Amino acid sequence: MTRASLHSLRAAATFLLASPSAWAVALALVLGAAPPALAMDFDGYLQESIAARTSEMDDVIFHRQTINLKLTDKVSRKFMYRLEIDTWFDSADFIDDSPRSSSRIREAYLKFGLGDLDLRIGRVQIAWGESEGVVVSDQVSPFDFGNFIIPKFDEIRLGVDGVFADYYFSGGSELQLLWITHFEAPDFPDADSPWAFVDQDTITGAGATVESLDEPDNTFENSELGIRFSGHPIVADWSVGYLWSWDDRPSLFQSIGVGPGGPALTSVTPTIERFHLFTANVVAPVGDYLLKFDTAYEANRYLSTNPTLGVDLSLIGDGLRVKTDVWRGLLGLEMKPNVPYWEQAEASFQFVHEHVIDDHPALAQAEDSDLLSMRLSAGYRNDTIKPWLFVIYDLAGDNWWMQTRVDYEPRDAVKFSLEYNLFAGHAYDGDTGGTFGGFDRNDMLQATARYSF
Amino acid sequence: MSRLFPFAASLTTAALMIAIAVPYADAEPESETPLTGIDIVRRADRASNASSESQTMTMTLENSRGQTRVRTIEGWSTEIDEDTEHRFSRFLEPSDVKDTTLLSYDYDQEDDDTWLYLPALKKVKRILSSNKTDYFMGSDFTYEDMENIDLTNWDYSLVGKESVDGVECYKVEAVANNDKKREETGYSKTVAWYGTSDFIVRKAEYHDKKNRLAKRLVASDIKPTTPEDPRPRAHKLMMENFITKHKTVLDIRDLKLDVKVDPEIFSQRNMRQ
Numbered sequence: 001m002t003r004a005s006l007h008s009l010r011a012a013a014t015f016l017l018a019s020p021s022a023w024a025v026a027l028a029l030v031l032g033a034a035p036p037a038l039a040m041d042f043d044g045y046l047q048e049s050i051a052a053r054t055s056e057m058d059d060v061i062f063h064r065q066t067i068n069l070k071l072t073d074k075v076s077r078k079f080m081y082r083l084e085i086d087t088w089f090d091s092a093d094f095i096d097d098s099p100r101s102s103s104r105i106r107e108a109y110l111k112f113g114l115g116d117l118d119l120r121i122g123r124v125q126i127a128w129g130e131s132e133g134v135v136v137s138d139q140v141s142p143f144d145f146g147n148f149i150i151p152k153f154d155e156i157r158l159g160v161d162g163v164f165a166d167y168y169f170s171g172g173s174e175l176q177l178l179w180i181t182h183f184e185a186p187d188f189p190d191a192d193s194p195w196a197f198v199d200q201d202t203i204t205g206a207g208a209t210v211e212s213l214d215e216p217d218n219t220f221e222n223s224e225l226g227i228r229f230s231g232h233p234i235v236a237d238w239s240v241g242y243l244w245s246w247d248d249r250p251s252l253f254q255s256i257g258v259g260p261g262g263p264a265l266t267s268v269t270p271t272i273e274r275f276h277l278f279t280a281n282v283v284a285p286v287g288d289y290l291l292k293f294d295t296a297y298e299a300n301r302y303l304s305t306n307p308t309l310g311v312d313l314s315l316i317g318d319g320l321r322v323k324t325d326v327w328r329g330l331l332g333l334e335m336k337p338n339v340p341y342w343e344q345a346e347a348s349f350q351f352v353h354e355h356v357i358d359d360h361p362a363l364a365q366a367e368d369s370d371l372l373s374m375r376l377s378a379g380y381r382n383d384t385i386k387p388w389l390f391v392i393y394d395l396a397g398d399n400w401w402m403q404t405r406v407d408y409e410p411r412d413a414v415k416f417s418l419e420y421n422l423f424a425g426h427a428y429d430g431d432t433g434g435t436f437g438g439f440d441r442n443d444m445l446q447a448t449a450r451y452s453f
Numbered sequence: 454m455s456r457l458f459p460f461a462a463s464l465t466t467a468a469l470m471i472a473i474a475v476p477y478a479d480a481e482p483e484s485e486t487p488l489t490g491i492d493i494v495r496r497a498d499r500a501s502n503a504s505s506e507s508q509t510m511t512m513t514l515e516n517s518r519g520q521t522r523v524r525t526i527e528g529w530s531t532e533i534d535e536d537t538e539h540r541f542s543r544f545l546e547p548s549d550v551k552d553t554t555l556l557s558y559d560y561d562q563e564d565d566d567t568w569l570y571l572p573a574l575k576k577v578k579r580i581l582s583s584n585k586t587d588y589f590m591g592s593d594f595t596y597e598d599m600e601n602i603d604l605t606n607w608d609y610s611l612v613g614k615e616s617v618d619g620v621e622c623y624k625v626e627a628v629a630n631n632d633k634k635r636e637e638t639g640y641s642k643t644v645a646w647y648g649t650s651d652f653i654v655r656k657a658e659y660h661d662k663k664n665r666l667a668k669r670l671v672a673s674d675i676k677p678t679t680p681e682d683p684r685p686r687a688h689k690l691m692m693e694n695f696i697t698k699h700k701t702v703l704d705i706r707d708l709k710l711d712v713k714v715d716p717e718i719f720s721q722r723n724m725r726q
Contacts, residue, residue, distance in 0.1 A: 041551070043548045043551060045548075045549070072552075074726070080726075118722070125575045127576040130578075153574070154571065154573035154574045155573065157575065166722075168722050172720070172721070174721070232579075232721055234566055285564065285581065287564075288564075290580070290581050334580075335581065336581050336583060344587050344588070345584070345587075379588075382588065382592070382593075382697065382699055383590065410520070411520060411522060412522045412523060413547050413548055415549070450549075452549040
């Protein structure tokens with residue numbers, strides 16, 4: 001047995017143990033699917049993707065082959081099941097000099113239609129909100145941050161395990177109830193990845209250690225609950241939601257000990273904490289435009305502080321973190337410009353404001369931040385060539401990201417993509433900068449080939 | 454509600470339900486007074502109307518090198534009132550767009566309300582109506598070719614009679630008659646050939662804003678929709694684009710007219726099924 005396959009088995013076993021309920025559903029689906037039903041669909045894709053940092057072209061940041069398999073069986077109008085699995089193989093790169101493989105279940109659920117109620121049991125991807133490329137109220141399903149937010153928006157969302165009920169009222173409105181049995185962490189980058197959110201060198205250089213992620217135990221009392229009510233009248237789509245959840249964005253619990261020179265940082269532990277999420281969205285067509293409003297109020301969140309900006313000893317009990325509420329609001333505009341030579345034109349603009357209710361001078365993020373985003377896309381030669389541009393810019397400066405891509409689809413089911421990601425700025429320094437700027441060295445050229453079947 | 458694009462081509466499709474109008478049962482007896490252009494178009498319009506439709510359509514796109522791409526779509530439509538129609542369509546292939554669904558409420562006088570469900574995104578999105586001159590899904594049909602149209606925005610002129618594939622046809626020209634429509638449309642002029650006895654469109658030609666012959670539509674496989682329903686319709690449409698050297702062939706099957714359609718089809722719940 002090769003080292004790669006051993007690694008693969010270990011990774012699979014680790015995943016299986018970490019997500020027993022999803023695998024139980026998956027196993028039930030596979031066993032149940034043994035005699036193929038008439039309405040069974042089996043599809044997926046094979047994808048080859050390679051990316052290199054342009055600042056150091058010999059740095060292959062990743063080289064991945066992905067197999068995506070989807071099985072959907074609409075047994076009857078009242079019952080269906082679905083299974084979607086990703087398996088991928090990473091060649092050696094500059095982060096890890098050995099090849100690796102892994103697998104995950106994106107979705108695995110049974111769905112029952114009970115009158116006006118749809119009930120899903122298992123692993124499901126849940127999408128809330130109207131934002132694009134930025135997170136506002138879309139905080140139910142975790143994301144794959146293994147390569148930051150480089151994956152396409154439709155591939156980055158992961159599943160959560162639980163019971164999901166959608167009730168449809170006769171007027172067209174819907175009530176969604178969620179019970180997520182346990183916290184499902186996002187896929188975070190490896191500690192030595194260029195996408196790592198925690199700057200290990202700075203911490204270890206200060207003589208402290210970085211501990212592994214502290215996440216909630218898989219117990220009943222740690223489950224998550226949510227409710228969302230939405231409607232789709234002609235004038236506008238709207239929704240309001242509430243989620244009692246665990247925060248996917250770990251805060252850094254910093255332990256202080258007494259060193260020879262006085263208090264000193266001894267360890268940093270990324271920690272997942274409870275919080276309350278309240279959301280509201282509206283999308284309304286106005287003339288030739290689509291207006292979007294998406295807002296989230298996050299109560300009792302823990303935010304990290306940066307000790308270099310000042311240590312507040314009153315925060316020691318909370319691991320030098322600030323417990324506060326955060327409000328985020330998005331205003332968006334979509335349009336289809338009628339411009340010569342811009343075929344199949346689409347343009348989208350978003351303005352996102354975030355405000356930390358209880359500010360602290362040592363916060364590792366700004367009290368207020370304003371982001372602008374723009375997406376432009378087109379389709380040429382009967383939609384076989386599709387250019388795309390997406391930009392996020394922090395109005396405070398020194399923090400922006402631009403993604404450009406061209407998709408080429410020469411025939412059905414075959415797609416080639418060439419993509420360039422440009423980051424500019426620096427990490428937050430107490431005044432300007434931010435997450436995108438912190439990845440300034442990660443400008444990246446990526447090529448992808450996909451065959452769908 | 455008129456489903457004619459400038460002519461009785463009846464490209465009824467926001468939900469991608471494209472079918473040539475074939476006024477058969479409703480065709481009025483020939484009157485003593487000679488028909489004008491608008492008379493011919495109105496007759497075709499009346500006869501082509503169905504209160505509801507369902508069908509499966511295979512759309513084959515072929516480029517100048519003969520390479521083809523295929524999309525298969527199933528769709529339903531139902532008339533809600535004089536000015537409103539609900540349409541639903543689901544992509545069956547290719548695999549990368551499979552289970553994508555589109556729901557639209559089409560209005561004669563206003564912009565449509567449209568929702569799109571992309572399976573990979575896991576959510577229903579309200580989207581803007583497309584520009585009328587945009588092409589639908591890489592085909593050679595623009596959204597304008599497929600929309601419900603208001604006959605009052607066009608001037609129709611009967612310019613003569615010609616034979617198409619051995620069938621005698623009225624030849625009718627249409628031009629936009631107001632600035633707003635002239636601005637919106639992608640065409641300076643369209644010409645269509647209607648069978649003189651059945652008012653079926655056999656052929657249509659589309660001239661672009663530079664007055665070039667840009668596209669030609671040919672309708673064929675004209676037959677009753679079902680053994681029980683004698684109303685004939687074209688079951689094959691070919692749109693050839695002379696500018697891009699590209700063509701699109703629509704093969705329509707399982708076409709049913711005036712069927713009882715479950716209102717639940719036109720729901721967001723159904724989009725996610």
